[in-house]
Amino acid sequence: MLIDDPPRGVPLSLGTGEFFQLLRDREPRTRADLVAITGQARSTIASRIDALMSTGLIAPAGMAGSTGGRRPATFAFQPGARVVLAVDLGATHARLAVTDLASTVLAASDEPLSIAAGPDVVLPWVVRAGRDLLAAAGRDTADLAAIGIGLPGPVEHSTGRPINPPIMPGWDDIDVPGILGAELGVAVLVDNDVNIMALGEHRTAWSDVSDLLLVKVSTGIGAGIIADGALRRGAQGAAGDVGHMSVPGADHVPCRCGNTGCLEAVASGRAVATALAAQGLEAADSADVVALVRSRGTAASQAVRQAGRDIGGVLASCVSVLNPSVIVIGGVVADAGEHLIAGIREAVYRRSLPLATQHLRIVTSRAREGAGVLGASAMAVDHALSPAAVDALTA
Ligand SMILES: [Zn+2]
Numbered sequence: 001m002l003i004d005d006p007p008r009g010v011p012l013s014l015g016t017g018e019f020f021q022l023l024r025d026r027e028p029r030t031r032a033d034l035v036a037i038t039g040q041a042r043s044t045i046a047s048r049i050d051a052l053m054s055t056g057l058i059a060p061a062g063m064a065g066s067t068g069g070r071r072p073a074t075f076a077f078q079p080g081a082r083v084v085l086a087v088d089l090g091a092t093h094a095r096l097a098v099t100d101l102a103s104t105v106l107a108a109s110d111e112p113l114s115i116a117a118g119p120d121v122v123l124p125w126v127v128r129a130g131r132d133l134l135a136a137a138g139r140d141t142a143d144l145a146a147i148g149i150g151l152p153g154p155v156e157h158s159t160g161r162p163i164n165p166p167i168m169p170g171w172d173d174i175d176v177p178g179i180l181g182a183e184l185g186v187a188v189l190v191d192n193d194v195n196i197m198a199l200g201e202h203r204t205a206w207s208d209v210s211d212l213l214l215v216k217v218s219t220g221i222g223a224g225i226i227a228d229g230a231l232r233r234g235a236q237g238a239a240g241d242v243g244h245m246s247v248p249g250a251d252h253v254p255c256r257c258g259n260t261g262c263l264e265a266v267a268s269g270r271a272v273a274t275a276l277a278a279q280g281l282e283a284a285d286s287a288d289v290v291a292l293v294r295s296r297g298t299a300a301s302q303a304v305r306q307a308g309r310d311i312g313g314v315l316a317s318c319v320s321v322l323n324p325s326v327i328v329i330g331g332v333v334a335d336a337g338e339h340l341i342a343g344i345r346e347a348v349y350r351r352s353l354p355l356a357t358q359h360l361r362i363v364t365s366r367a368r369e370g371a372g373v374l375g376a377s378a379m380a381v382d383h384a385l386s387p388a389a390v391d392a393l394t395a
Contacts, residue, residue, distance in 0.1 A: 014038050016394045017387030019048045020057060020077075024385060026102070028061035028074035049075055051394040056081040057101075057385075079104065082145035083137065084380035085130045085184070088372030089122065090152050090193065091115055091167055091219065095373045096129055098137040101145065101385060103203065103377040107137035115152055118170035119179070127183045147180055147188045148380030150196035150372050157237040160190035166256060167219075187389075189379045191233070193372055194240060197365075198224025199231050200375030201328050205366035213324040214365070215242065217311065217340065218286050218331035221264045227322060243268070245314045263314045267307035269333045275303055286332040293336040304336045308343020315344060316351035323356050330365035 022037060023029065029037075034045045052058040053075075061076035079102035086103075088095040094113035097105045109129060115122060130147070134140055153165025160177035162168055177188035198214035206212055212226040221243035225232045233239050243264035244257050255262035265271055269286025276283040276292065279299055283289055292300035315327060327348070329341055345362050352360075365371055383389060 014040060015387065015391055016048050016051050017390035020052055020390045021387060023058055023077045026077050028076040030064050030072040030074050032072060055393050082384065083139050083143050084145050084377055084384060085147045086373045086377035086380060087126055087149040088193065088196065088376055089115055089150060096133055097373045097377060098133045098139065099377040101381050103374055103381055107133050109133055115168050119174045123179050126180065130184065141184055144184060144186050145384035146186050146380040147184060148376035149188065149190050150193040150376050151190060152193045155190050155192045155237055157191055157233050160188060187383055189383050191379060194222040195224040195231055195233065196375030196379060197330055197371040198226055199378050200371035201365055201367045202226045203378045204374050206326055209326050211322065211324045212326045212328060213318060213322060214328045214330060216331035217269065217329060217333040219268060219270045221268050225322060242314055242318060247310050247313060263310060267310040272303050272307050276300055290332060290336045293339060301339045304339040305343040308340040309347045312344040312347025313351060316348050319348060319352045319356050325359055327362045328365050330371060334364050
């Protein structure tokens, strides 16, 4: 899992970093295999193998089967050579994991942490917790290859800076990679929480699917887009912000963004909780909504189903644009069970063209609350094992 297929159409002159990508599937291969795959000279392959062996990224992996004569040695990617720190920060929680380079979790923690405490509190906490977790995994900062971190707000991916994040006071334009990188000495990749969830869900549960939309329904609503097998962030990192697409007939409902009629204003966990509270029910947030549905509250079930229809109406437009083969519904409100997803399916199938929905599956998250941290790991690993990073390591 978590490994892309080896690239097709291998270039004639293959640098060490590009060559290494062939081995990321963890399949043991002989020198002769690698000569056959790449079309490169045996001496070139031997020097690439030596360079990668010196980094620990590959190691001998036993002898290949043989039809006769001496059995040739094989080499394979060693995911344990380095580790990454994966961090999923939510509004009120911090999930951390130290994983190997195949995103296998070696140590993990889940702590309450308020993002609203600001970067001066949260980032030093992440550094301390990260060091503790490395120690718990029996590794130290020298083993660290990169850090991946998800934040609950808009992030300019190229700089790793949050941009006007509504629930993150004090974080606007903060240089998260600079601050964490100075402490831990490695590259830091930052993205919003929904994008890392999409990446985590895709790599762990749907790696055979190339077009997937992950929709997080909790206090807010957002989506992460996997198209042609890769996460698509758009020009500034704002792609997938479906929470502020407009819902027909909701023009009178104000949204926290300043507009009216946004999907988030009518169908988020917070919006449903507010509507239920207006009916005299005890509901302040998404978790209360889920609890009411689970206690077989008819009003809550109906409200969640209607929220599903509203979300489905907007997703039908997304289906027309992106033609995904899977829509994964995650976030706290997805825990309300079938009501949400039934409402979503109803609207999507009614409003999309048959060709787009013929093989479309609409399902709840499989990776669930682990999706974010696994996605943060995948983002960090992809950076650490990129051709350029491996070339730098072997230069
Ligand atoms: Zn809005």
